[in-house]
Amino acid sequence: MKVAVINFSGNVGKSMVAKHLILPRLKGAELFSVESINSDEGDGDSMRGKQFGQLQEELLLSDNPAVVDVGSSNVEDFMKLMQMFRGSHEDFDLFVVPVVKEAKQVRDTIATIQALATMGVPAKKIRVVFNKLETDETVEDAFYPLVAFHEDTKAFTYKPKAAIYYSELYQKLRAYKIGVHDLMADQTDYKAKLREAKSPDEKADAVAFISMRRLAASAQENLDAVYAAAMR
Incomplete structure (x- = not known):
């Protein structure tokens, strides 16, 4: 399976969805970060056709699953190049579109879905993941404009259970550069390490x-449910 995580908008959690939701559950998958491809080439924020072509060739040559995290600074170029390389969108089995409830991000999400649909991507391959939902909210209320857009167009696959609840865990994980899956698998006795700590930094x-491990248990359960709803 080849999955692109994409949205015209920034700050919707594309990298979080790619790294914490999809990658650990797609056995043997490789992560491609479009922004890192660009920085390696020294092309700043502009993605060139050569780079898209290289990515396309790598995906075609690999028999392994892949997750392509399209950074916000390159998503417009990525979409334009996908149109230029006619049929390249067919290399992806799914387009996962994360969204948060802020009005701009919802508008950009609708624009992303429309662009994919115009390109010929069928609704069954466009999966929206509702990010940062509060536990006392519903998808229908928090994302009403997007739900209404779906009712009018049926341009994407709508799964209300594909909702990631807000947790401070994800910000903490970014600071320590560890994933939810790895944290849950870590057998370290951190209470013992706290007792044995010799410095304030070690204690902290x-x-x-x-704290992260306590939050991770509920987050892992939530992510499992979201993956089952959005990816299958």
Whole structure:
């Protein structure tokens, strides 16, 4: 399976969805970060056809699953190049579009879905993931404009259970550069490390990992449910 995580808007959690939701559950998958491809080439924020062509060739040559995280600074170029390389959108099995409830991000999400549909991507291959939903909110209320857009157009696959609940865990994980899956698999006794800590920094790290692991249990359960709803 080849999956593109994409949205015209920034700050919707594309990298979080790619790294914490999809990658650990897609066995043997490789992560491609479009922004890192660009920075390696020294082309700043502009993605060139050569780079898209290289990415396309790598995806075609690989028999392994892949997750392509399209950075916000390159998503417009990525979409234009996908149109230029006619049929390249067919290399992806799914387009996952994360969204948060802010009005601009919802508008950009609708624009992203419309652009994919215009390109010929069928609704069954466009999966929206509702990000940062509060536990006392519903998708129908928090994302009403997007739900109404779906009712009018049926341009994407709508799964209300594909909702990632807000958790401070994800910000903590970014600071420590660790994933939810890896944190849950970590067998370290951090309470023992806290007792044995010799410095304030060691104590702070031990406390942070104890807190993150407690948050990770519910987050992992939520992500499992979202993956089952959005990806299958």
